[in-house]
Amino acid sequence: MVQVSVTVDGQRRTDEVEPRLLLVHYLRERLGKVGTPVGCDTSNCGACTVHLDGKSVKSCSVLAVQADGSEITTIEGLADGEWHPMQTAFKECHALQCGYCTPGMIMAAVDLLNNNPDPSEDEIRAGLEGNLCRCTGYHNIVKAVQSAASQPASVGGVQ
Amino acid sequence: MIPPSFEYVRPGSVEEAVSALASSGDDAKVMAGGQSLIPLLRLRLSYPEVVVDVGRIEALRGVRDEGDHLVIGAMTTHDEVLRDPLVRTHCGLIAEATETVADPAVRHRGTFGGALAHADPAGDLPAVALALDAGFVIEGPGGRRTVPASEFFLDYLQTVLGPDELLVEVRVPKLGAGWGYRYEKFHRVAQSWAIVGVAAVVQRSNGSIASARIGLTNMGATPLRASATEQALAGADLGSIGDAAGHAADGTSPASDLNGAADYRQHLARVLTGRAVTAAARA
Numbered sequence: 411m412v413q414v415s416v417t418v419d420g421q422r423r424t425d426e427v428e429p430r431l432l433l434v435h436y437l438r439e440r441l442g443k444v445g446t447p448v449g450c451d452t453s454n455c456g457a458c459t460v461h462l463d464g465k466s467v468k469s470c471s472v473l474a475v476q477a478d479g480s481e482i483t484t485i486e487g488l489a490d491g492e493w494h495p496m497q498t499a500f501k502e503c504h505a506l507q508c509g510y511c512t513p514g515m516i517m518a519a520v521d522l523l524n525n526n527p528d529p530s531e532d533e534i535r536a537g538l539e540g541n542l543c544r545c546t547g548y549h550n551i552v553k554a555v556q557s558a559a560s561q562p563a564s565v566g567g568v569q
Numbered sequence: 570m571i572p573p574s575f576e577y578v579r580p581g582s583v584e585e586a587v588s589a590l591a592s593s594g595d596d597a598k599v600m601a602g603g604q605s606l607i608p609l610l611r612l613r614l615s616y617p618e619v620v621v622d623v624g625r626i627e628a629l630r631g632v633r634d635e636g637d638h639l640v641i642g643a644m645t646t647h648d649e650v651l652r653d654p655l656v657r658t659h660c661g662l663i664a665e666a667t668e669t670v671a672d673p674a675v676r677h678r679g680t681f682g683g684a685l686a687h688a689d690p691a692g693d694l695p696a697v698a699l700a701l702d703a704g705f706v707i708e709g710p711g712g713r714r715t716v717p718a719s720e721f722f723l724d725y726l727q728t729v730l731g732p733d734e735l736l737v738e739v740r741v742p743k744l745g746a747g748w749g750y751r752y753e754k755f756h757r758v759a760q761s762w763a764i765v766g767v768a769a770v771v772q773r774s775n776g777s778i779a780s781a782r783i784g785l786t787n788m789g790a791t792p793l794r795a796s797a798t799e800q801a802l803a804g805a806d807l808g809s810i811g812d813a814a815g816h817a818a819d820g821t822s823p824a825s826d827l828n829g830a831a832d833y834r835q836h837l838a839r840v841l842t843g844r845a846v847t848a849a850a851r852a
Contacts, residue, residue, distance in 0.1 A: 429577030540672025
């Protein structure tokens with residue numbers, strides 16, 4: 411067992427973990443952060459996307475021990491009293507149907523705007539290429555990101 | 570899917586990493602960003618006894634300018650490579666190809682050196698390293714050695730790296746004035762591996778091609794140079810690119826899989842080589 415200390419959604423945690431424990435399993439099964447789903451489990455779909463030290467990662471492809479000392483934000487830590495503008499934009503633009511990809515899609519979209527506050531449609535599509543949605547055909551997801559991008563509060567609000 | 574059990578070591582320096590590898594025998598695996606290794610572990614395609622995580626070794630990160638070369642630390646992430654102004658200025662081919670690697674989240678973790686040491690023939694960067702004549706700086710118990718890209722890749726997922734050796738950095742000659750470049754990649758969907766890729770660098774002189782180097786992705790068990798095309802292009806005018814590209818698949822024996830049969834890959838290699846060289850010659 412190896413000790414890891416992380417800050418998850420603002421809370422400090424220290425745990426003993428097996429080196430083989432994946433970050434997504436640590437978040438879901440040890441911390442109860444089930445807002446982050448396991449999707450494909452082969453690092454293709456992006457459903458399990460979280461922010462590791464402010465950058466999007468697929469938490470099924472990171473070991474919990476690799477995150478030692480890091481700050482992690484999951485979909486559960488995105489709202490700060492009120493919904494994050496990206497969450498609101500997804501609701502208002504009807505950017506989800508079954509909702510399974512949504513936590514990862516929102517985390518990837520927030521990361522995208524942190525890097526590029528005013529992306530073109532092509533840049534949005536390229537920025538979300540690691541996140542698969544089998545329901546929407548992506549059009550309303552792109553609209554939601556454009557809508558969130560038009561609100562200054564969307565950018566830089568989340569580490 | 571849950572990876573098999575392994576012992577985990579996180580060295581703080583290159584020396585510690587090499588000594589951890591040396592004391593672990595043949596069953597140790599180096600982990601850089603883990604974007605290839607962790608999926609392999611999860612799918613139970615790899616069973617290392619020891620994983621040596623070199624992710625915290627600061628000396629392996631970053632890009633520096635050494636006159637006629639750039640030196641890229643093995644642990645520099647794809648995302649850092651993409652954003653590096655030195656890479657954009659002097660080794661634009663690397664930035665162009667790196668932009669096509671996987672997706673943004675994977676590029677935040679995956680590393681330049683890890684992708685090369687993993688030596689997947691469908692990976693984009695090995696063919697780029699070949700076309701750029703990069704040098705691979707390897708550290709082992711006996712010290713450092715530098716291996717040219719043309720000698721680094723031995724077979725499918727196999728390189729010259731010994732079990733107690735670590736790829737520490739890659740030396741990339743800068744392309745000077747008069748050189749153009751292009752990476753052409755054909756893949757089924759945005760984030761997928763190349764069915765075939767072509768990395769071309771072309772030196773122009775008085776409206777014709779002085780010399781060209783071409784690396785092929787996924788045309789065999791290792792990245793390959795399109796030598797017959799390179800020879801046909803030396804001293805050729807721009808009008809003969811099509812004929813020269815017709816030789817791009819000479820001597821290759823690519824695999825057949827669900828994405829394409831061998832003869833289709835050879836066709837793609839010829840077409841993409843024509844496009845890559847044309848774009849590089851006009852750049």
